[in-house]
Amino acid sequence: MVTLRIDWKSSASGSWNNGTFGTLPEGWRPPMDLNFSYGGRDGANQKIINVNANGTMTYTNQGGTQGTNAFGMTVSYAL
Numbered sequence: 263m264v265t266l267r268i269d270w271k272s273s274a275s276g277s278w279n280n281g282t283f284g285t286l287p288e289g290w291r292p293p294m295d296l297n298f299s300y301g302g303r304d305g306a307n308q309k310i311i312n313v314n315a316n317g318t319m320t321y322t323n324q325g326g327t328q329g330t331n332a333f334g335m336t337v338s339y340a341l
Contacts, residue, residue: 263338263339263340263341264290264292264338264339264340264341265336265337265338266286266313266336266337266338267334267335267336268283268311268319268333268334268335268336268337269332269334270283270321270332270333270334271332272330272331272332273307273309273321273323273328273329273330273331273332273333274323274328274330275328275329275330276323276328277323277325277326277327277328278322278323278324278325279322279323279328280320280321280322280323281320281321282318282319282320283319283320283321284318284319285317285318285319286313286317286318286319287317288317290317291314291315291316291317292313292314292315292339292341293315293341294315295312295313295314295315296312296313296314296337296339297310297311297312297313298310298311298312298313298335298337299311300321300333300335302333306326306327306328306329307323307327307328307329307331307333308323308324308325308326309321309322309323309324309333310322310324311335311337313337313339321333
């Protein structure tokens, strides 16, 4: 079981923009691509958080109002 605490410093502001915020070392990578919902705050900054089998961690904004603020969440998955 892996639990990641994600605390990222900033976010792309465009409604559908995306970004990369890290790469997991081997041994921490999930066996398949995973995605998690991030609800944001005050109805803004909704995102999909992707933790990929190749180790990349990305986010994609989900339309509407998006700020450049930091975001944080915890995700868990089985290896």
